[in-house]
Amino acid sequence: MFLILTSLIVIHSAACLLLTGLYLLVLLYLIRGWANLKRPDLKPIAFKTKVTILIAARDEEEKMALTIDDILAQDYPKNLTEIIIVDDHSTDRTAEIIRSYASQGVKLLQLNEDKPLNSYKKKAIAEAISLSTGELMVATDADCRMGPKWLSSIVNYYETKQPVMISSPVTYFEEKTLFERLQTLEFGYLVAMGASFIGNNRASTCNGANFAYRKDIFYAVGGFKGIDELASGDDELLLQKVAERYPGKIGFLKRRDAMVYTHAKHTLKEFLNQRRRWASKSTKYKDKKIVALAVGIWLFNVSLLVNAGLSFYSSYFFKLFLIQFILKFIFEAMFLVPVNIFFKHGKLMWLLFLLSPIHIIYFVYVGLIGNTRKYVWKGRTVR
Secondary structure (H helix, E strand, C coil), X not given: CHHHHHHHHHHHHHHHHHXXXXXXXXXXXXXXXXXXXXXXXXXXXXXXXXXXXXXXXCCCCCCXXXXXXXXXXXXCCHHHEEEEEEECCCCCCHHHHHHCCXXXXXXXXXXXXXXXXXXXXXXXXXXXXXXXXXXEEEEEECCCEECCCHHHHHHHHHHHHCCCEEECCEEECCCCCHHHHHHHXXXXXXXXXXHHHHHCCCCCCCCCCCEEEEHHHHHHCCCCCCCCCCCCCCCHHHHHHHHHHCCCCEEECCCHHHCEEECCCCCHHHHHHHHHHHHCCHHHCCCHHHHHHHHHHXXXXXXXXXXXXXXXXXXXXXXXXXXXXXXXXXXXXXXXXHHHHHCCCHHHHHHHHHHHHHHHHHHHHHHHHCCCCCEEECCEEEC
């Protein structure tokens, strides 16, 4: 019995160290990818690209006008700018607010679906694209804010570097609570991870709040066909379709001028529903190596929880947990320091002492519920 128990402990320890090594290699990969992304030198040019800004909005009366005002304040030529906002069956004044900007060129498209859909947002975006006249589609969200050089930075990069798809930075701002600041730090990790994969020429993730692509490329890959059964995925799953067909033609615009700002979730329930929605699309990733990698990282976090629990029975497991956690913390800090300098969130780095242990529990939990349960999004229960 003693020999069996000893053998199980050896196997368990080896598995834990192997998973730890995997996670550290991933972080080194992300560190390299972020470093590979250089700040592009965008010189003034005579713009020639017709742009269509796409927004799908549902019950956004609180922020809708602010977003539209920011878009109208862009320094990009007005004759090359088209704005299409799709009202997705809002129950508040969203459509009325959008309509009030008609004289300033803002076009309102209202969805009127008589049959339930699981992906209203993809339907809204596809409808807007079909009516668009622009060459470059620039998608953002109805609750986002941006500076006046946002659009010109994206188009300058597009015309200069000629990518077929552009992912640009998104961050949280106006945080009021510790919970919101923790989200800002964690969200920066997610955005930078997507950027780093692009920096390593393996585009896998992005954020739809600041996402641009050529209209003809959208149709060349079949639009949302094949990924339209999921409520989420109008960004990452589309990016992966394009990455498969046009390798090396997706860029990340590492400039603060191109940054979009949005807000963290106010409550734990809202936060978990959002992360559950994001996690639900992971099984649909075209690159199954990324899926396998995500599972490996999830198992690493499970091993941390297991060793933390077993620490109550033996100091050996506590030492094993401590080795894993310290290595995790150091390498995550190495990745996040330059990332948060870019996002101007350097003062939040001390929160990593809180976020790192909390993130273990959160990551395991969301990984489980993201693919096993329905969730509520925008007042709808979806899967």
